[in-house]
Amino acid sequence: MLAEDRIGEECGVFGMYDLSGGDVARSIYYGLESLQHRGQESCGIAVSDTNGPKGKVISHKDMGLVNEVFTGEDIDKLVGNIGVGHVRYSTAGSSVRENAQPLVLNYVKGTLALAHNGNLTNAPELRDELAYTGAIFQTTIDSELIAYLIARQRLRTASVEDAVALAMPQIKGAYSLVIMSPRKLIGARDPHGFRPLVLGKRDNAYIFASETCALDTIDAEYIRDVEPGEIVTITSDGQILSNKTRCIPEKEHGHCIFEYIYFARPDSVLDGQSVYDARIRAGRFLYKDDPIDADIVAGVPESGNVAALGYSMESGIPYGQVFVKNSYIGRTFIKPGQKNRESSVKVKLNALNHAVNGKRVVIIDDSIVRGTTSDRIIRMLREAGAKEVHMRISSPPFLWPCYFGTDIPAREQLIAYNKSIEDIRKIIGADSLGYLKLNRLGDLVDNKMSICEGCFTGRYPEEPPVSDIRGEFEA
Amino acid sequence: MLAEDRIGEECGVFGMYDLSGGDVARSIYYGLESLQHRGQESCGIAVSDTNGPKGKVISHKDMGLVNEVFTGEDIDKLVGNIGVGHVRYSTAGSSVRENAQPLVLNYVKGTLALAHNGNLTNAPELRDELAYTGAIFQTTIDSELIAYLIARQRLRTASVEDAVALAMPQIKGAYSLVIMSPRKLIGARDPHGFRPLVLGKRDNAYIFASETCALDTIDAEYIRDVEPGEIVTITSDGQILSNKTRCIPEKEHGHCIFEYIYFARPDSVLDGQSVYDARIRAGRFLYKDDPIDADIVAGVPESGNVAALGYSMESGIPYGQVFVKNSYIGRTFIKPGQKNRESSVKVKLNALNHAVNGKRVVIIDDSIVRGTTSDRIIRMLREAGAKEVHMRISSPPFLWPCYFGTDIPAREQLIAYNKSIEDIRKIIGADSLGYLKLNRLGDLVDNKMSICEGCFTGRYPEEPPVSDIRGEFEA
Amino acid sequence: MLAEDRIGEECGVFGMYDLSGGDVARSIYYGLESLQHRGQESCGIAVSDTNGPKGKVISHKDMGLVNEVFTGEDIDKLVGNIGVGHVRYSTAGSSVRENAQPLVLNYVKGTLALAHNGNLTNAPELRDELAYTGAIFQTTIDSELIAYLIARQRLRTASVEDAVALAMPQIKGAYSLVIMSPRKLIGARDPHGFRPLVLGKRDNAYIFASETCALDTIDAEYIRDVEPGEIVTITSDGQILSNKTRCIPEKEHGHCIFEYIYFARPDSVLDGQSVYDARIRAGRFLYKDDPIDADIVAGVPESGNVAALGYSMESGIPYGQVFVKNSYIGRTFIKPGQKNRESSVKVKLNALNHAVNGKRVVIIDDSIVRGTTSDRIIRMLREAGAKEVHMRISSPPFLWPCYFGTDIPAREQLIAYNKSIEDIRKIIGADSLGYLKLNRLGDLVDNKMSICEGCFTGRYPEEPPVSDIRGEFEA
Amino acid sequence: MLAEDRIGEECGVFGMYDLSGGDVARSIYYGLESLQHRGQESCGIAVSDTNGPKGKVISHKDMGLVNEVFTGEDIDKLVGNIGVGHVRYSTAGSSVRENAQPLVLNYVKGTLALAHNGNLTNAPELRDELAYTGAIFQTTIDSELIAYLIARQRLRTASVEDAVALAMPQIKGAYSLVIMSPRKLIGARDPHGFRPLVLGKRDNAYIFASETCALDTIDAEYIRDVEPGEIVTITSDGQILSNKTRCIPEKEHGHCIFEYIYFARPDSVLDGQSVYDARIRAGRFLYKDDPIDADIVAGVPESGNVAALGYSMESGIPYGQVFVKNSYIGRTFIKPGQKNRESSVKVKLNALNHAVNGKRVVIIDDSIVRGTTSDRIIRMLREAGAKEVHMRISSPPFLWPCYFGTDIPAREQLIAYNKSIEDIRKIIGADSLGYLKLNRLGDLVDNKMSICEGCFTGRYPEEPPVSDIRGEFEA
DSSP: OOGGGOOOBOEEEEEEEETTOOOOHHHHHHHHHHTGGGOOSEEEEEEEOTTSSTTOEEEEEEESOHHHHOOHHHHHHOOOSEEEEEEEOOOSTTOOGGGOSSEEEEETTEEEEEEEEEEETTHHHHHHHHHTTTOOBSOOSHHHHHHHHHHHHHTTOSSHHHHHHHHGGGOOEEEEEEEEOSSOEEEEEOTTOOSOOEEEEETTEEEEESSHHHHHHTTOEEEEEOOTTOEEEEOTTSOEEEEOTTOOOGGGOOEEHHIIIIISOTTOEETTEEHHHHHHHHHHHHHHHSOOOOSEEEESTTTTHHHHHHHHHHHOOOBOOOEEEOTTOOOOOOOTTOOOSOOHHHHHEEEOHHHHTTOEEEEEESOOSSOTTHHHHHHHHHHTTOSEEEEEESSOOOOSOOOSSBOOOOGGGOHHHHSOHHHHHHHHTOSEEEEOOGGGHHHHSOTTOOEEOHHHHSOOSSOOOSSOOTTOSOO | OOGGGOOOBOEEEEEEEETTOOOOHHHHHHHHHHTGGGOOSEEEEEEEOTTSSTTOEEEEEEESOHHHHOOHHHHHHOOOSEEEEEEEOOOSTTOOGGGOSSEEEEETTEEEEEEEEEEETTHHHHHHHHHTTTOOBSSOSHHHHHHHHHHHHHTTOSSHHHHHHHHGGGOOEEEEEEEEOSSOEEEEEOTTOOSOOEEEEETTEEEEESSHHHHHHTTOEEEEEOOTTOEEEEOTTSOEEEEOTTOOOGGGOOEEHHIIIIISOTTOEETTEEHHHHHHHHHHHHHHHSOOOOSEEEESTTTTHHHHHHHHHHHOOOBOOOEEEOTTOOOOOOOTTOOOSOOHHHHHEEEOHHHHTTOEEEEEESOOSSOTTHHHHHHHHHHTTOSEEEEEESSOOOOSOOOSSBOOOOGGGOHHHHSOHHHHHHHHTOSEEEEOOGGGHHHHSOTTOOEEOHHHHSOOSSOOOSSOOTTOSOO | OOGGGOOOBOEEEEEEEETTOOOOHHHHHHHHHHTGGGOOSEEEEEEEOTTSSTTOEEEEEEESOHHHHOOHHHHHHOOOSEEEEEEEOOOSTTOOGGGOSSEEEEETTEEEEEEEEEEETTHHHHHHHHHTTTOOBSSOSHHHHHHHHHHHHHTTOSSHHHHHHHHGGGOOEEEEEEEEOSSOEEEEEOTTOOSOOEEEEETTEEEEESSHHHHHHTTOEEEEEOOTTOEEEEOTTSOEEEEOTTOOOGGGOOEEHHIIIIISOTTOEETTEEHHHHHHHHHHHHHHHSOOOOSEEEESTTTTHHHHHHHHHHHOOOBOOOEEEOTTOOOOOOOTTOOOSOOHHHHHEEEOHHHHTTOEEEEEESOOSSOTTHHHHHHHHHHTTOSEEEEEESSOOOOSOOOSSBOOOOGGGOHHHHSOHHHHHHHHTOSEEEEOOGGGHHHHSOTTOOEEOHHHHSOOSSOOOSSOOTTOSOO | OOGGGOOOBOEEEEEEEETTOOOOHHHHHHHHHHTGGGOOSEEEEEEEOTTSSTTOEEEEEEESOHHHHOOHHHHHHOOOSEEEEEEEOOOSTTOOGGGOSSEEEEETTEEEEEEEEEEETTHHHHHHHHHTTTOOBSSOSHHHHHHHHHHHHHTTOSSHHHHHHHHGGGOOEEEEEEEEOSSOEEEEEOTTOOSOOEEEEETTEEEEESSHHHHHHTTOEEEEEOOTTOEEEEOTTSOEEEEOTTOOOGGGOOEEHHIIIIISOTTOEETTEEHHHHHHHHHHHHHHHSOOOOSEEEESTTTTHHHHHHHHHHHOOOBOOOEEEOTTOOOOOOOTTOOOSOOHHHHHEEEOHHHHTTOEEEEEESOOSSOTTHHHHHHHHHHTTOSEEEEEESSOOOOSOOOSSBOOOOGGGOHHHHSOHHHHHHHHTOSEEEEOOGGGHHHHSOTTOOEEOHHHHSOOSSOOOSSOOTTOSOO
16 A cells, blocks of 8 residues: 555564674664564664673664664764664654654663554553652653653562563553563563564574564574563573563464565565465455456555465466556655645555556555545556456455554544445445455465454454543653 | 666656646656656756746756655745656766756757757767857757757757757767747757657657656647657747658667666556567567576566466466566665675675475576676575576667767677677576567567667667767776 | 864753844844754754743754754744743763653643753663553653653643742753743753853843853843842743752852863853853963973964963963864765875864974864874974974863763773873874873863862762763664 | 844855865865855865876766865865865856856867956956857856957867966956966956955965965965966976066056955955055055044954044054954844844844943944945944944945956945935934045055955956946856
């Protein structure tokens, strides 16, 4: 889907510990670049030298893309063999520098740096509770709450990983965490496993990352996924400690299915399931369940392409390219209210008339959120001469908000909330419109995997918060 | 092909004249963004208000991408209803701010702003000749030479377009020019038509642009191509004057065939020929002339994709996606000599193991210049489990330099210059390697079109310069 | 004294509350500019709209001078009628963005913003104590400690000013604080009154500032000084509440005498004493106690000028200017170890040969810290032809560190610690050298005023910390 | 005088040639910083390596102060042992990057770089003449005209200095030039010597600079002034060639007297005359010709200080400081039309009440241009308690424009043009007002020196241009 109508993933995390003492900032930089699709608002890296003064952390973070925030000089200054990095999703409101991660702090046992992907559903209660015992908050991010809980538990535990283990029962919701203490790197994941987190290795260095594509980028090998509820600790003598006291039965897991449909990069494998394969399957189901005769099938670039391939495989309708996407687009200067003929969609996409003209086109997108761009996409195809335009969506209709780390908007803004599919078809001007069937969701992934499909069904693996938790506190 | 081994187009040009008096900078901005693929080194916009003080020009230009060089505030300052814009190709050597275009100057009749795409083959002679009559040069770009010639002719002509007409016989080589005088916008093209230039219209505004995709972006309608040798002048009362005294027979034209194979955007139509169609044909020929049995055919993203589609159409082998490209990549901080495992290719591309594993893959690229990335691409496919990798190139081998506006390097650096195809196949590690046949070049485009295929044959539509003209003068 | 050998004041603070609802950011900006001499490392402004959503704070802070950190656009975004601002002193070590003030935070009762000038002497103990009850620290500044203490007290108090009152007994050392709560602006000062803090008024707005010169700059009228130990609260209905429970007898006050000698601007009046007058007196004493015959008396620009005037008044020796200072100097690119003839002193100062040649010169400086620039200054005067150079210092020799808000270095680095005055005279090459007599310090200011002269005598108004507190924690 | 009402010097120039091959950029940087008072709009440095490829020039220039435009990295890139630098005065209108100097160009004999201080009075005629023979202009600076003339003469001369010599008779007005050719550094000055230019030496390097203070800054020794009309050439074998064919009798010289009164730094010695001495004399004359009884005499900082010292010497009235100037002021954000109490004068200057209160004050300024700040200065003194305020101006009233390198505005804007001194006194609110007598101008400097006092008398050493030449052409 296009930026205008997109859903934002909250974050990507990356941590690395080179036990041989080599600097990790450069690899973290490339790892974050490969996770940039998970968040484009802000980013940061914090590193420490485990052989230097204890707990001295150097960090650099700011608003912007990884390649905008870091110069080569910045990277050179980040000297250290252990570090964490973070990319954050861009929303208009809370887009302030204070909220950039990793969060770096001093506490009773030295320093910590935290990078968090997810959303705590009991954040308001935690915030109140902490405030009522004298806490002060300099940001509005959940990491600050988690840090407080760890710091308080640390007073009575022998190790930082034990403090993490004691803090985890206090927090609810979705979290994949990478935590750096002076001599340890920790990866932890909520019991439902909403957000992914993988463990990798390169030579004598260990890596935690949101997706396997980040391991590939730095030529590291995939070891395994951090399990839902597990705390994995890399120690300075190279041990991999695992604490599974928070683990729950696999059938209670709630892996976000939308990671497979849209968020993750297709070359990633998350919890043993290839994202690419899931999308191919989605495309196949779309044809199987709702076959139509056409001359060409294509994706809305880039996110619809793989499902379109699956549709083509299943249907035998030739795969084609019907749009050219301009990858050089930056900010657009289209002022609201201005009588301006350049639409922001046109600036980003142009139809390939010669591929489309006279053809019956099946066009695949991953979702329709508000519906504000689908009509323009279809109109562009018709203006390019398409005889018919059939739209297929590789997910079921969004009907419910997400409280577990994505930015699906309030129900009132979801086009499918009040409209029938036929209504939507008319609004966007398609000749036909088909969504992925709800009962196909489970089949997108390995059938042993328990998924969260709350945004489609309203049934969440974990109690949703009473009130909407998103954007409440603001610095 | 990837940036490491790419060929640089010199430039993209864009001009706009709103006869109703509206500001044009914003549209020029979007036009340049859609031409950004033609040059990423520097860019600029110069505008004038035809109802304001005569020949007062406001300009802004700098090194960088369009969206880096211009802020919204910069655009707001560019008040005027006539203007020209330019994007320039990035080479390491001559990458200095002084050379950014458009060139803005005062001369005997007020102001001129020039944007130039191409390469003059008699630049050294012109420079000498002008210097020997007292000229001074503040840049090393051809536009400065052209400006001098126009300025000198203007002393004896009644109009600026007449001066352009008198200057044209003095310059040799490739040029598509957009020129702004205080009250006129002029588009001109060399007699061979090496580089494209189209004319469009939106409401009461006229546009010149390197490609039709720029017209689409701003919702303008295509009127026609500026003909090779033609000078088209838009006057303040809305006339479109055409001077064709420099036109030559169509069969002597020399449209650059590589515009169709690689440079231009596939949604553009240049001189009546769809770029998309040409690439589809290239893919078809590749199979027809050199058929092979395989499980999947894919392009090296993005430039190989359309030819791969053509190959798939002709062969029936399913089209697939075998790489994920990271579109967020900025500068890479890989230091030479540093023992670093991140290769710059890995950072940009990752193989889709699940699409490739166990498959016989046909991979299509548009060209091999030095051969420095093809081997890495093939290795990545093999590591992803490909059983066979067959490489097909949608152009014949480069054997000769280009003097007409592209940056094909000296012969010694061209891998095909000294090596047989079989040698190259071994070097890059492919199971088979096929190039487009030379005799297919003419069939890529409409058969009435005369093309320049000098880089493949050494036969140029116009005498090449005695010595290499590229990069000689440097400020 | 010159930057090479200067003593750093820690900070300047400014707060403003416009009860009529006008925006205050612009006035804070100018106020901070007038306090820039108190700190050039970083600066910041935080504002809130008392009629808007409760406790919504907008802030902007960064490394650099006020005029570098804020653009006009930044100021425009800082919409609010209550705000605090801060300038911070530049030291090499702890110069990180995280430490820029004001500190902005959420706590149990909404938001707070704090700006602090001073140094807590029990910071390590407080930090430990807070850490042991679960606090986390994101900065290394004392304001964070103060904020925690206020937040914890606030749980049991009816008002924020009561919480401040309860927090004050817990902190030791020097502090002049400006605190913004959602509807109140608070100024508070430690019981000894180490650092200055004044209250002013303009129309219906109240202002706290480190010095009266900041009031003058924005055309505000001086009301009174905040008393040592006093908490002054401006409420939304225009009351000025005063809490004096922490006040101690005047004779136990410890106003920093170096504020009058060097730190403060000469046009400021602090605790009723004109800085200008104090410096004139210092100059007079220097002549009275150590008369010498000379042709010209001059100051090391700018800080020595007023004392030189006093010396001239007392002695009748004509005042003159013997140096030209270059006020455009920025960073200097003199590399260590580089054989470079440009000394950084020469770049900043040049002797006025025509004023100096053949003359007996008395040159006045405010202090000698390490002595690294005095010798160069004297050498320049001799090269300019001075027959004699007599140096007079408008303070006694530094012998002890300062723990109360200034950056006087460790004793080992103080030239006066191990050397006799005669030794120093020889090192710097003066014909004679005179310091202000210790017994004159009290006479520089109104004789009712109790001063801190700890850096000269080692006797501090308050117990100094056991260990050196400066620069211990570092993020 | 303050920036609001100041007169702009056009430029400062600096050139350096290290015959031993050392890099010169760093020294040029410091030299330009010491000339920054002559121009704050833009600056630039161009260097070349005389042992490298012939005429390869590296340059860096931009809008801003020297310390803003150049980073250490920029300086490091400017590798070369010969170079020129320039600082340019800031006016609102023509403040565009294209006009930054040095001008760097290629011409028939390689490269040239020019830095120019002054104003050509026949620039429009030259521009026309050049344009009518086909010249194009990319800037609006006179250097471009001079470059054309040199380039054209160079066709028929054996050396670049001969070309300069032939070009000089063609240009009229004021110019002090530093020109770098591939192997020579040239300093040249117009026959009247309007603007200063000195020659210095450090080890085996030669330097041209606008003022001797630039020599002092880099520890170079003063050799002599370039004579009016002289061309001095430093050759690669260390010769100093002098061409004096354009020299005229000394009594026809026209050294700008305002250099001594205001423009130059007081530590400079220009054409053998100390600027400091001239200002002391001006102060003395002010008292001699118009004695008054007072308690204190002070200058408007900084430019009035030395004359105030002279006034004090002559009168015996004690010299004092009555204002504090804030040297940290950057841009001010006072919006026109905004009801804002912060006046920009207040932000920059504050009266020293304790020095002024109850006193009769004589305040010295160097000039009154439009009179827009004098009244505010006097009002500040009265508000500070001054009993009487007597203003003395160390120059006669401005009555005529300057065409020779300074920015004295059109007559209509000069307060003295239409008003009597008594009128002006009333407008600015002084108790008395005295200007330097016209007949004292010649006595400010050595009596052998012929000066230009055109701005006071309308009698110029050279015919002024028919029409106003300033700001006519604009890019």
